[in-house]
Amino acid sequence: MAQINENYLKLPGSYLFSDIAKKVAAYQAEHPEKEVIKMGIGDVTRPLVPAVIEAMHKAVDEMGTAEGFRGYGPEQGYDFLREKIVENDYAGLGIEPDEIFVSDGAKSDCGNIGDIFGPDNKVAVCDPVYPVYVDTNAMAGRAGDFAGDKWSNLYYMPCTAENGFMPELPKEKVDMIYLCFPNNPTGETLTKEQLKSWVDYARENGSVILFDSAYEAFITEADVPHSIYEVEGAKEVAIEFRSFSKTAGFTGTRCAYTVVPKALKVNGTELNALWNRRQCTKFNGVPYVIQRAAEAVYTEEGRAQIRENIDYYLGNARIIRDALEKAGLEVYGGVNSPYVWAKTPDGMKSWDFFDKLLTEAGVVTTPGSGFGPSGEGYIRFTAFSTKENTEKAMDRITNILK
Numbered sequence: 001m002a003q004i005n006e007n008y009l010k011l012p013g014s015y016l017f018s019d020i021a022k023k024v025a026a027y028q029a030e031h032p033e034k035e036v037i038k039m040g041i042g043d044v045t046r047p048l049v050p051a052v053i054e055a056m057h058k059a060v061d062e063m064g065t066a067e068g069f070r071g072y073g074p075e076q077g078y079d080f081l082r083e084k085i086v087e088n089d090y091a092g093l094g095i096e097p098d099e100i101f102v103s104d105g106a107k108s109d110c111g112n113i114g115d116i117f118g119p120d121n122k123v124a125v126c127d128p129v130y131p132v133y134v135d136t137n138a139m140a141g142r143a144g145d146f147a148g149d150k151w152s153n154l155y156y157m158p159c160t161a162e163n164g165f166m167p168e169l170p171k172e173k174v175d176m177i178y179l180c181f182p183n184n185p186t187g188e189t190l191t192k193e194q195l196k197s198w199v200d201y202a203r204e205n206g207s208v209i210l211f212d213s214a215y216e217a218f219i220t221e222a223d224v225p226h227s228i229y230e231v232e233g234a235k236e237v238a239i240e241f242r243s244f245s246k247t248a249g250f251t252g253t254r255c256a257y258t259v260v261p262k263a264l265k266v267n268g269t270e271l272n273a274l275w276n277r278r279q280c281t282k283f284n285g286v287p288y289v290i291q292r293a294a295e296a297v298y299t300e301e302g303r304a305q306i307r308e309n310i311d312y313y314l315g316n317a318r319i320i321r322d323a324l325e326k327a328g329l330e331v332y333g334g335v336n337s338p339y340v341w342a343k344t345p346d347g348m349k350s351w352d353f354f355d356k357l358l359t360e361a362g363v364v365t366t367p368g369s370g371f372g373p374s375g376e377g378y379i380r381f382t383a384f385s386t387k388e389n390t391e392k393a394m395d396r397i398t399n400i401l402k
């Protein structure tokens with residue numbers, strides 16, 4: 001008789017966004033005249049930029065000719081894109097094109113990377129956290145059992161206002177460490193010096209850091225590292241994930257990449273070779289048209305056009321920060337990130353504040369507790385709405401918090 005992967009049965013339902021959707025639907029049914037503004041889900045809204053669209057059109061036309069047609073591409077991505085990535089995103093950092101693996105998403109890569117790690121690794125995650133790291137390790141049997149609000153075998157690193165959202169180095173030995181900076185959901189960052197303490201920890205303990213840099217393009221401050229490889233010695237201990245999703249509006253287009261340096265070895269085995277084997281076996285590459293679209297992000301026009309969109313979102317983040325601060329809330333993130341993380345007023349529970357914002361202001365947010373136990377007492381706003389709706393939402397919130 002066939003057996004299933006029993007680890008899947010241990011997963012608690014992923015109720016966060018469906019619970020939110022249910023509450024919003026109920027509210028709208030009761031108040032059909034009220035316009036609800038959504039500042040909850042982390043998806044971009046600005047259209048793809050002209051340079052990207054032009055490159056896609058051109059690639060589509062090529063595919064319709066005998067000379068230009070492409071079938072299966074290299075599993076690791078086309079050289080034209082891997083070279084552009086290295087030249088632009090890793091200038092001066094000594095990363096080689098064959099250390100870049102182009103993929104259909106940082107979400108899938110963050111999950112799939114677990115394939116090349118043993119089942120007994122101790123995994124450390126920040127709390128609150130992007131749920132993909134936790135759930136994929138639970139599916140792989142590395143998380144133990146879900147008891148109450150935590151997995152028994154995961155090592156949780158609380159990131160709260162009290163520690164400046166900087167996870168504390170583990171007091172016990174951990175083997176795989178997920179770090180995401182600029183962070184989703186808190187919007188906070190680490191300085192290069194802080195990141196260095198993690199690289200040092202990993203070097204001392206033989207751990208591997210899985211560094212999610214999906215929001216790199218939103219960094220505005222000078223001392224915030226864009227890549228973990230800016231820290232000396234990181235190539236021996238870290239894998240980095242990047243994505244065109246938030247950078248260039250590719251959430252529906254799908255293109256990302258993962259950097260696995262050849263210097264990264266576990267017990268003498270190069271992880272680059274293992275990841276290459278994994279990808280060649282289970283993945284058949286990103287469409288040619290999409291890789292040409294991603295390449296266009298690195299042209300002069302492309303770069304200027306995506307910058308404009310990122311600045312637009314960062315402008316919204318500023319509007320959110322300013323309004324919430326004026327309303328008397330403690331506010332974090334939003335400077336190097338499209339996320340603003342705010343403490344609820346008067347110690348309210350995340351869900352209670354969520355309900356208040358929905359029913360009194362008609363604004364949808366994400367309750368911090370949905371990202372982990374240490375997110376309780378916080379709420380997340382995203383800057384991905386239009387400027388007009390962001391302003392309108394902040395006016396309404398200012399009014400109800402008076």
Ligand SMILES: *Cc1c(COP(=O)(O)O)cnc(C)c1O
Pocket residue numbers: 042104105106107108130180184212214242243244245246250251255256
């Ligand atoms: C949005 C996001 C990603 C990007 O995922 P894609 O699959 O490339 O769209 C990765 N990590 C975090 C933390 C994110 O919020």
